[in-house]
Amino acid sequence: MKRQSSELVTLGVMLALVFLLMWILSPQRFATLTNLQSMGSQLAVIGLLSLGMMATMITGGIDLSIIAVADLAGIVTAFVLTAHHPASGFMVFIAIVAGLAVAVVVGSLNGLLIAVVGVSPILATLGTMILIQGFNIVITGGGLISGFPSAILFIGNGNLWIFPMAFVIFLGFAALLHLLMRYTVFGFNVYMMGSNPTASRFSGVDNTRVLITTYALSSLYAGLAGMIMISQYNSAQAGYGSNFLLLTILAAVLGGTSATGGFGTVPGLFFALLILQSLSSGLTIIGFSGFITISIWGIVILAVFVLNFILSKIGDRRRKRTDPPPYLGGGELRNDETSA
Amino acid sequence: MQSGERSTNVIKQLLSRHETYVALAIVIFSIVITAINPAYLTLRNFLGLFQTYAFWGVLAVGVLVVLISGGIDISFTAIATVAEYVMATIMLRFGGDIFTSLLIAASIGIVLGLINAVFIHYFKIPTIITTIATLNVYYGVLIAITHGSILHSFPSWFNNFGNMLVFTIPGSHGGSPYGMSVLTAIWIAIIVIVWFILQHTRLGRAVYAIGGNAEAARRVGFNIVSIQMFVYGFMGLIGGIAGFMHGLMIGAAEPNSIYGHELDVIAMVVLGGANLAGGKGTITGTILGVVLIAIMGNGLTIMRVSSYWHNLIIGVIIVVSVSFSAYRGRRAVVRRSVSKERTEAVG
Numbered sequence: 254m255k256r257q258s259s260e261l262v263t264l265g266v267m268l269a270l271v272f273l274l275m276w277i278l279s280p281q282r283f284a285t286l287t288n289l290q291s292m293g294s295q296l297a298v299i300g301l302l303s304l305g306m307m308a309t310m311i312t313g314g315i316d317l318s319i320i321a322v323a324d325l326a327g328i329v330t331a332f333v334l335t336a337h338h339p340a341s342g343f344m345v346f347i348a349i350v351a352g353l354a355v356a357v358v359v360g361s362l363n364g365l366l367i368a369v370v371g372v373s374p375i376l377a378t379l380g381t382m383i384l385i386q387g388f389n390i391v392i393t394g395g396g397l398i399s400g401f402p403s404a405i406l407f408i409g410n411g412n413l414w415i416f417p418m419a420f421v422i423f424l425g426f427a428a429l430l431h432l433l434m435r436y437t438v439f440g441f442n443v444y445m446m447g448s449n450p451t452a453s454r455f456s457g458v459d460n461t462r463v464l465i466t467t468y469a470l471s472s473l474y475a476g477l478a479g480m481i482m483i484s485q486y487n488s489a490q491a492g493y494g495s496n497f498l499l500l501t502i503l504a505a506v507l508g509g510t511s512a513t514g515g516f517g518t519v520p521g522l523f524f525a526l527l528i529l530q531s532l533s534s535g536l537t538i539i540g541f542s543g544f545i546t547i548s549i550w551g552i553v554i555l556a557v558f559v560l561n562f563i564l565s566k567i568g569d570r571r572r573k574r575t576d577p578p579p580y581l582g583g584g585e586l587r588n589d590e591t592s593a
Numbered sequence: 594m595q596s597g598e599r600s601t602n603v604i605k606q607l608l609s610r611h612e613t614y615v616a617l618a619i620v621i622f623s624i625v626i627t628a629i630n631p632a633y634l635t636l637r638n639f640l641g642l643f644q645t646y647a648f649w650g651v652l653a654v655g656v657l658v659v660l661i662s663g664g665i666d667i668s669f670t671a672i673a674t675v676a677e678y679v680m681a682t683i684m685l686r687f688g689g690d691i692f693t694s695l696l697i698a699a700s701i702g703i704v705l706g707l708i709n710a711v712f713i714h715y716f717k718i719p720t721i722i723t724t725i726a727t728l729n730v731y732y733g734v735l736i737a738i739t740h741g742s743i744l745h746s747f748p749s750w751f752n753n754f755g756n757m758l759v760f761t762i763p764g765s766h767g768g769s770p771y772g773m774s775v776l777t778a779i780w781i782a783i784i785v786i787v788w789f790i791l792q793h794t795r796l797g798r799a800v801y802a803i804g805g806n807a808e809a810a811r812r813v814g815f816n817i818v819s820i821q822m823f824v825y826g827f828m829g830l831i832g833g834i835a836g837f838m839h840g841l842m843i844g845a846a847e848p849n850s851i852y853g854h855e856l857d858v859i860a861m862v863v864l865g866g867a868n869l870a871g872g873k874g875t876i877t878g879t880i881l882g883v884v885l886i887a888i889m890g891n892g893l894t895i896m897r898v899s900s901y902w903h904n905l906i907i908g909v910i911i912v913v914s915v916s917f918s919a920y921r922g923r924r925a926v927v928r929r930s931v932s933k934e935r936t937e938a939v940g
Binding site for chain 1: 658667674708712716717718719721722723725726727728729730731732733736737740746853856857859860863869870901902903904905906907908909911912914915916919920923
């Protein structure tokens with residue numbers, strides 16, 4: 254607990270610094286309502302995707318299929334919507350449920366491959382990622398599906414008073430995941446399984462069920478991101494958001510999620526997302542290209558890790574520990590096996 | 594009697610290897626494709642195929658080494674792109690010859706690979722995080738500087754080298770002559786070198802050792818620093834060589850044609866039986882993985898299956914392959930523990 258709260262403080266300070274820096278660099282344009290609104294609605298898609306990614310990373314796994322699943326959910330929803338012209342409010346609801354249901358099915362399939370068949374998470378989801386990408390191309394014929402009712406467009410582009418609807422959805426589901434992880438038996442089991450799967454099995458946790466639920470949950474969040482994506486692009490297509498995949502891993506890690514499992518919180522991820530979004534938004538305003546922004550994300554992550562490493566070294570020296578720390582590098586993916 | 598026993602042992606051993614099944618899949622697909630269109634099973638088709646896939650094959654060999662060491666590298670597409678771009682820029686501005694071009698691309702690759710190694714080894718950042726970050730840094734900086742512009746009109750000495758054939762076969766029935774591309778030859782040379790390093794040198798065994806159990810390898814006295822420097826530096830070198838090959842293949846440096854395919858290459862290696870837990874994987878498996886993906890793409894085209902289906906079919910193959918190998922791995926563990934119990938009971 255102590256580790257987590259100090260991490261949140263660090264992230265909070267970082268966020269404040271980044272925000273202030275961007276404000277100083279472009280005082281007229283950064284902290285305006287319009288910019289903050291656009292930051293909020295841009296953050297929603299990658300935010301929901303990162304939440305799903307984080308959940309699987311806490312179990313010691315990873316979910317590479319999230320973008321493919323988000324596209325699939327969007328395409329299914331778009332199919333239902335365009336098949337019933339003009340779509341009634343009820344049809345919109347059915348379409349969204351259909352898209353999310355397909356996402357959950359794929360997520361459960363991931364969970365089954367990992368927990369029952371015993372495939373390592375990175376391989377299972379790499380496989381389903383390529384499979385679902387292929388499936389998306391086949392069912393859309395490589396084309397674009399467009400022409401949505403205004404209710405769908407509202408999800409990604411509308412405002413609830415001054416808050417972008419997409420951001421409100423993200424915030425709601427982030428809070429939901431936070432409650433789930435923090436205050437339910439399921440959440441407790443996820444953390445326990447992630448830090449020590451053998452211990453959790455022997456203390457009566459059904460690891461198989463925890464894994465399947467987590468991957469289904471991750472896909473559900475990907476599906477939600479898919480809904481916002483088709484709304485913001487006003488179309489559905491295979492290949493939307495493919496740049497986000499690796500960035501969601503970086504966002505989760507910056508937020509304190511461990512690549513070996515057992516750690517990671519929604520508030521940490523939320524701060525990390527705000528930091529990254531402020532950086533990219535601020536830099537875009539100054540006139541940097543999107544690519545330099547992404548490379549700055551990379552530099553920030555590396556810097557945070559290096560800083561943490563140096564601080565922990567200093568801490569060790571202060572405690573005057575005589576024995577050298579055990580060698581830890583090189584094998585961090587070993588944890589992938591823990592699902593077996 | 595004895596020879597019969599020996600041959601059943603050989604079969605048993607073959608059946609216990611992942612590579613056998615990949616090879617079997619290649620044979621079965623080849624038979625099906627040939628039955629539908631005999632144009633598939635020709636030397637000309639295969640030489641062309643290996644020319645196209647030599648570039649991916651080279652990258653796959655580099656990824657294999659990293660996976661065996663228990664790590665992962667995502668940044669190699671950016672390394673290849675940067676190396677290719679810098680090489681092309683220097684070549685267009687100052688000229689040079691084929692060896693200096695290769696040297697430039699290779700050195701850039703090694704430097705970028707060693708940067709990865711420094712973060713991984715000295716700051717203990719997980720390999721996947723380090724290399725995702727550096728993927729974005731390397732590629733982002735390149736695009737920010739170049740604005741994604743394409744370099745072309747390479748000097749003729751460069752393009753001529755790319756079109757060179759190692760041997761030529763006169764085309765039958767008045768067809769044009771064909772042969773093995775220099776790109777394929779580079780792939781084969783790298784395969785032989787890596788095979789030798791992995792199987793016949795102390796360094797190669799060390800790579801398997803740190804992938805199997807890093808702590809045990811350290812205690813036995815392996816120098817972890819130099820092994821990790823080698824692994825990521827070597828991946829960088831391979832990335833640089835691949836960048837050079839890409840220039841030869843395309844005749845232009847396009848910043849966005851390699852980037853984004855990192856997971857596809859990893860999938861080929863995984864198909865060949867390497868797993869991400871480290872300590873496992875063979876060069877034969879990796880070659881078979883690349884060949885399987887290559888003949889699938891080629892075969893589907895020859896069978897006139899729409900290219901829309903390619904990814905789906907390749908995805909199905911990968912899911913089946915990783916599931917099958919996980920299932921067999923699990924069964925082997927059960928069998929081992931059963932036989933152990935038996936011997937204990939006897940003893």
